[in-house]
Amino acid sequence: MEVEQVLRMKGGEGDNSYANNSFQQKAAILNSKPLLQQTMVEFYCNSFPNCIRFADMGCSSGPNSLLPTWEAIDSLRKICRSLNRKPPIFQVFLNDLPGNDFNTVVKSLPSFYDRLKTEKGDEFGSCFVSATPGSFYGRLFSPCFLHFVFSSYSLQWLSQVPDGLVGESGIPLNKDNIYPSKTSPESVHKAYSDQFQKDFTSFLRFRSEELKPGGRMILTLRGNQTKEESSTNYRPIFVEIIGTILHDMVSEGLVDESKLETFNMPMYAPRVEEVRRVIETEGSHNIDKLESYELRWDAGLENGGDSLEEKHLRGKHLSKLIRAVLEALLESHFGNAILDDLFQRFCIKATEHMEMGLGIQTNVIISLTKK
Numbered sequence: 385m386e387v388e389q390v391l392r393m394k395g396g397e398g399d400n401s402y403a404n405n406s407f408q409q410k411a412a413i414l415n416s417k418p419l420l421q422q423t424m425v426e427f428y429c430n431s432f433p434n435c436i437r438f439a440d441m442g443c444s445s446g447p448n449s450l451l452p453t454w455e456a457i458d459s460l461r462k463i464c465r466s467l468n469r470k471p472p473i474f475q476v477f478l479n480d481l482p483g484n485d486f487n488t489v490v491k492s493l494p495s496f497y498d499r500l501k502t503e504k505g506d507e508f509g510s511c512f513v514s515a516t517p518g519s520f521y522g523r524l525f526s527p528c529f530l531h532f533v534f535s536s537y538s539l540q541w542l543s544q545v546p547d548g549l550v551g552e553s554g555i556p557l558n559k560d561n562i563y564p565s566k567t568s569p570e571s572v573h574k575a576y577s578d579q580f581q582k583d584f585t586s587f588l589r590f591r592s593e594e595l596k597p598g599g600r601m602i603l604t605l606r607g608n609q610t611k612e613e614s615s616t617n618y619r620p621i622f623v624e625i626i627g628t629i630l631h632d633m634v635s636e637g638l639v640d641e642s643k644l645e646t647f648n649m650p651m652y653a654p655r656v657e658e659v660r661r662v663i664e665t666e667g668s669h670n671i672d673k674l675e676s677y678e679l680r681w682d683a684g685l686e687n688g689g690d691s692l693e694e695k696h697l698r699g700k701h702l703s704k705l706i707r708a709v710l711e712a713l714l715e716s717h718f719g720n721a722i723l724d725d726l727f728q729r730f731c732i733k734a735t736e737h738m739e740m741g742l743g744i745q746t747n748v749i750i751s752l753t754k755k
Contacts, residue, residue, distance in 0.1 A: 387544050387650045388481055388519055390716040393444045394708040395485030402708040403446025403488060407684030407701070408745070412604055413451050413536050416749055419673065420452065420534065420602050421459035423751055427532065427600050428463060428472070435473040436460070436531045441520040442538025443478040445485040450478075450496050450513070452534045457511060461504055474511045479524060482517040483712075489515065519543065521586045525594040532600050533591055539584065539605040542650040546579035549648055559645040562627035564652075580652040584662045592668035592754055599754040601669070607676050607748040608655040621745075622681075622706050623649045625737070626714075629729045639722060647717050659748055673751035681734065681743035699735030702743075703727045706734075 393402035428436070438456055443449045453476050464471040478489060493513055500511060518524050520535070521543045549572060551557050558564070558572045591601060606621070630647075633639040656676050663671055682698045707727045714723060737743050 387542065389483065390712055391481060391541060391650070392483040392712050393485070394711050395445055395488060397446070397488060400704060400708060401446065402444055402485075405701070405704045405708040406444070406446055406448050408679065408681065408705060409444075409537050409684075410448050410451065411679060411684035412747060413448060413455075415677070415679065415747075416536060416602060416604050417455050419749065419751055420455055423600050423602055423672075424456050424459045424532065425463045427598070428460060429467075430598065432469065433472055433531065435475060437475045437477070437529060438532045438534070439477040439479055439516070439525070439530050441479045441524075441533060441535040442541075443480050443484075443489070445480075445488045447492075449489045450492065452536070453511075453513065454496075454500075456532070456534070457500070457504065476511065476513040477516045477525070477530075478513065479516040479518065479520060481519060484517070486515045486517065520590070521583055523590050523593065527593055528596045530591075530594050530599060531596055533595065534602050536604040537606065539587065539603060540651050540653055542576075542579050542652055543583050543586075544579070545648045545650045546575040548575040548578075556645045558648060560631065561624070562630065562644070562647050563621070563623045563649045565624050565627070576652045577654070577658065580654055580658070581662050584654075584659070585666050588663065588666045588668060592666075595754045597754060601750070601752040601754075603750040603752070605748050606651075606653040607659075607746040608653050621653060622734075623651060623710075625730060625733050626706070626710065626726070629726055629733065630718075632729070633722065633726065638725070639718065643718055649713070653746070654748065656748055659750065663750075663752065667755075669752040669754055671750070672753055673749070676746055676748050679745045679747055681738060681745055683745075695735050695739060696731070698738065699731045702734045702738075703731035706730060 393406075394400060395402070397403050438453065440449070440452050457474055460471055460474070478486070480486070496513070497511070516524055520538070549557050558568050561568050564573045564576050595601070630639055630644050634641050634644050656674060660671065660674055663669060663674075681702055685698060685701055707723070711723060714726070734743070
């Protein structure tokens, strides 16, 4: 599976699109807002640049695509007003893989500019937004070009399915799972960890070339769910639930067993210690902040009451969110025929997990300064 060709959120603005089903991602961006604003102010006051070049890597599509840009502009406007300075020109580069629905983002720009002018007035200055397709595991910009990089819920995606998931006899080592889980061999966990280290190192190295000295980054990614693998507090992540459902569908004859055995999700949720080790080993950035926090699966939704109908509705919304994220990947391997059934089952299981208090997502948030 060529990840760059099949990894994309569901485009458009329909009922099942990512644009209308990314409430948890929005909650994560808003959670990073204080750090983003603080860091932007610190950066600006250190050099008072006339132009700031800001890249959002893994922007996807829909309202979230321009949310970090809005928050960065808001922080700059406030500090410039307090210092009685003319705001800088703000150049924004929205980056994602070429298959991303950039058309929907571009169509939203006129309303974004209108809102900017209405709410911020002429005092802010000029803002220019453009798309930059390509993998952030490679070079995207010229040397010492960017001032600021933001990325949310993107760096957990790997550049490829890890090598080493098939034994010498040709038997898949993780055949009962689609992601490293409690029942996966240690070699599978290591293969995923090694791939994350390789990819994250590439990301840091290329950003160090593209950022100006003193340039800043704010990164949020999904983190490891457990403190101890053997702990009773173990909480499966979304993709493990998908794997369990696919296993059930194999036993019911709805999915070919060989299809499940050969599917591995190109995603890895690292521990904070892994993230720190990669940053320190790569060596081009200072760590200003590195910590984890927890977010409910239904964060960003109005929780409502506790009736069965309301609980099922939250599960339905979560199922639509996960389908908007994973549909393209699953369809490329399993086909389209099983998807409705799969996500109906996911709705039920997700609701059960949230009722048991297991619907918690661990996130890692990082603030870095280029040396």
